[in-house]
Amino acid sequence: MVDFARVQKELADCNRDMAISGVSIMLHGNGNDLSHLSGTITGPLATPYEGGTFQIDIRLPEGYPFEPPKMQFVTKVWHPNISSQNGAICLDILKDQWSPALTLKTALLSLQALLSAPEPDDPQDAVVAQQYLRDYQTFMGTARYWTETFAKRSSIGTEEKVQKLL
Amino acid sequence: MEVFLSSDEEDYYYYSDRDDALEGLDVEEDSYCQPKSVASCQVITKESLLIAQREELHRVMDLLKLSEQHARTLLIYHRWDAEKLIAVLVEKGKDQLFAEAGVSMVEQKVDFSLQSSSTIMCNICMDDIPAKEVTTMDCGHCFCNNCWTEHFIVKIHDGQSRRIRCMAHKCNAICDEAVVRNLVSARHPDLAEKFERFLLESYIEDNRKVKWCPRVPHCGNAIRVVDDKFCEVECACGLQFCFSCSSEAHSPCSCMMWELWTKKCKDESETVNWMTVNTKPCPKCYKPVEKNGGCNLVSCICGQPFCWLCGGATGRDHTWSTISGHSCGRYKEDHEEKSECAKRDLYRYMHYHNRYKAHTDSFKLETKLKETIEIKISILESRESTLKDFTWLTNGLNRLFRSRRVLSYSYPFAYYMFGEDLFWGEMSKEDRELKQNLFEDQQQQLEANVERLSKFIEEPFESYAEEKVMEIRMQVINLSVVVDKLCKKMYECIENDLLGSHQSTIHNIAPYQSKGIEKASELSPCWISKADDSDAFLQSVSNIQGGTTEPGWPSSSPNLNGNGCSSRKRARKALGDGLFDLNLPA
Structure with a gap:
């Protein structure tokens, strides 16, 4: 059983300071399933993801928080550790380094940190990682272009949702 | 193993020098009955598993003045190699040895349960919990008992019983096995038993010198070798196997040769290889067709003519150099080769x-x-x-x-x-x-x-x-x-x-063993008397051990040796010493 009491608390805690942290969580598709959530992170400053808003699909397994949440980018993103095909994420704390003491908020913050500091030596997307290592300029260009194209279109929608929650 | 070979050699020279072979035989008979100094492999049964690991545990416990559970954590981390563990201790010091393995001993542990009136916020469920319902691990991290229990259950199910780490992020400490046992058994006694078993079996699974007997269905035994892992052994269940690769005993083949060979025999890759080179599939019925002479217009048993060079279907009319309505690439020289x-x-x-x-x-x-x-x-x-x-x-x-x-x-x-x-x-x-x-x-x-x-x-x-x-x-x-x-x-x-x-x-x-593949001896409990505690317990364990293995002997050990039928006791002793040549087909 997912510990829903904790999830409720986590949501409240996370959304309290979303303006500062740049991450927020809400129920998926405005439904009422506490095990299917939708996270949002803003692209970190001074990266090709700056100005973008990225949606992350969050599913909580039965054993949450003793098992890690399953997270996947919904917004297309050009990043060595994120699949350009399906948004799968390669991040240790979402796998074997997960600890029940971590929260959805800390996980999202880690994703934000991952956007700032790619780890091309441990890639999820080999094509992107190759480009990152061999042709950094082109990589920056593509990542910026993808942010412009995919991460800004929905920004109005997201802001509306944010307003609603506040 | 060396002892084995050299004693053989003596036997042999002694033997060949003899004119009277009858006398020589008697001498060899006698040598059979002499116990060998060190058995080079032993069988570990379900019952003797605990005894088997005690030696190593006690060694580490005595050396570092540790509790059994901390010694176990250290040994599991170093794959039960006490020598290596001691080498790390000498090289890096006690603190680092402990830190790497996840053994933590906080001197002044804050005992929350003493402050019974207060409540403590558990960082996992984010609730305020009465102080008597929380547990602080050796590393100093404190969470509520419910959360600990959940965590343990998930990890045990996950197959991580041997290294359940603390719940705090980036804390490398291994949880106290007594705490795990107590908390889990309160909710799932079965799972607590499993945990115990997994912990014990680490000695087999995480240990270079111990291997499960590969018999199917499993006989429950494991074999421990003393120093040479390239040897062939016989389990108490009668199965002989190569200790190194767990397949059947195969010397003088190396493990790699044997693996290649069995694979080759199994998939008949040579036949397939020959067929792909010497036959072509018919374009109509797809049966492989071998060309038995003549020109390159071949017809299949199904009646379909086709070009041998390109495999394509053709008409029937042809000359020696051309086929009607068909032309394809030229003859390729390397094909023949x-x-x-x-x-x-x-x-x-x-x-x-x-x-x-x-x-x-x-x-x-x-x-x-x-x-x-x-x-x-x-x-x-x-x-x-x-x-x-x-x-x-x-x-x-x-x-x-x-x-x-x-x-x-x-x-x-x-x-x-x-x-x-x-x-x-x-x-x-x-x-x-x-x-x-x-x-x-x-x-x-x-x-x-x-x-x-x-x-x-x-x-x-x-x-x-x-x-x-x-x-x-x-x-x-x-x-x-x-x-x-x-x-x-x-x-x-x-x-x-x-x-x-x-x-x-x-x-x-695996070296040649003149007397046959060595039978693993029963774990000899002689050194156990050195262990200070739980003599009564050990006694009971060895009783169980004797009780369960004895009835199994007559069926599992073919009594082919001359005296075996009349005197089972003697045969058994000799078997234990691993000196009888009973390498019968399994």
């Missing part, structure tokens, strides 16, 4: 495989011999005769089994030793031919003598006159010695002349 190669490889494989198979089959047939021989012995025994001792016959039979195995596995060995797969680039052509001749000479000598031995043993001597029986007896005794000597020589040749000159160390071959 490829087909020749495949043919040659296949024939080579067949040569070795046929001989390997022939000896394996003989080996299986000779299994029946064991029963026939027993009948013959009882007939001879009932006769009025001066000949009363028939150990020469059982010894000869055992020698036959042993050498037959060696012989059959020597063929896959030769296939790889002199073939293209493994050593092709490491030897010049002349060098290889020289070595191959050397090896094959020995192999043939062995083969001839094994067959002779087999012939004599199979003779219907129970109906012969005593004089004739004595003659056969001499032959069997002599051939047994010769065959043993030849096996030994062949292994020496492999080790020194064939593999010795190669750099690669991947081809480790």
